[in-house]
Amino acid sequence: MYGRMTRIQTSPDTLEKGIAFFKETVVPGAKSTPGNAGAVLLVDRKKGTVVGITLWDTAQALNASEQFGISSRTQSAAATGGQIVNVHRYEQVIADRAQPAKAGTFVRLNTVAGTPDKVENAIKFIQKQVLPALQSQKGYRALIMNVDRTTGQSTVSTVWDTQADLEASESKVSSLRRDAADAAGAADVKVEMFESVFAEVKQPSRV
Numbered sequence: 001m002y003g004r005m006t007r008i009q010t011s012p013d014t015l016e017k018g019i020a021f022f023k024e025t026v027v028p029g030a031k032s033t034p035g036n037a038g039a040v041l042l043v044d045r046k047k048g049t050v051v052g053i054t055l056w057d058t059a060q061a062l063n064a065s066e067q068f069g070i071s072s073r074t075q076s077a078a079a080t081g082g083q084i085v086n087v088h089r090y091e092q093v094i095a096d097r098a099q100p101a102k103a104g105t106f107v108r109l110n111t112v113a114g115t116p117d118k119v120e121n122a123i124k125f126i127q128k129q130v131l132p133a134l135q136s137q138k139g140y141r142a143l144i145m146n147v148d149r150t151t152g153q154s155t156v157s158t159v160w161d162t163q164a165d166l167e168a169s170e171s172k173v174s175s176l177r178r179d180a181a182d183a184a185g186a187a188d189v190k191v192e193m194f195e196s197v198f199a200e201v202k203q204p205s206r207v
Contacts, residue, residue: 001037001092002062003055003146005155006073010082012048018080019043019197022052026072027198030054033068035061038201042107042194051109051194052076055092055201062089088153093123094145096131101199105141105159106166109192110177114152114184122154122184123147130180133172134158139165154184159196166193 010018022041030036037055054069056062069087077084114122126145134140139161147154158173160166177189 001055001057002059003053003090003092004062004069005088006052007085008050008077008082009085010048010050010080012045014080015043015045015048018050018076021076021079023198026052026076029068029072033065039198040196041198043197044194088148090146090148092144092146094126094143097142099141101201103196103198105161105196106163107194107196108158108166109194110156111190112154112181112184112186114154114186116149116152118183118185119147119149119152125180125183126156130176133176134169137169137172152185
């Protein structure tokens with residue numbers, strides 16, 4: 001599976017407009033585009049940060065949907081008076097879902113600016129070290145890893161039932177971050193917390 005992740009920065013006061021626009025316009029548009037496999041919207045209500053994700057069955061479907069991506073992110077920014085911060089395209093290499101995707105959950109988004117030659121090392125580290133450490137934690141719902149093999153950048157999202165579950169898991173993963181960065185050839189790991197306000201994903205429970 002492949003994805004396009006768009007980050008928009010807006011005011012917390014206009015966040016609800018952005019959420020409504022995503023649900024009412026972006027999601028139906030994505031669903032009507034060939035090869036779409038779902039959509040997810042993450043928000044930080046205090047900062048006004050919005051991360052919209054559309055998922056695609058193949059790299060070809062992702063590329064073919066580019067015009068949809070351009071129009072939807074431009075309109076999304078206009079709807080909130082916000083600014084498009086960045087757009088990333090990636091391959092989904094790990095999708096461990098103990099529970100199905102749903103809104104109302106909480107997400108820790110880890111971004112690693114690694115190097116292309118270390119992508120496979122990073123994937124193996126997440127599979128063998130991070131995933132087993134999290135699967136037994138209370139409230140664990142999913143771990144999703146995305147990579148850009150050209151740049152070496154990767155994201156690892158862990159999904160939790162409640163904010164308390166997310167916070168309680170921090171001690172388990174914080175000690176692994178330095179090793180994860182080393183495995184990916186990165187200096188450090190950027191960590192952010194989000195609320196998932198929309199999540200519909202068409203895929204098996206575990207990939």
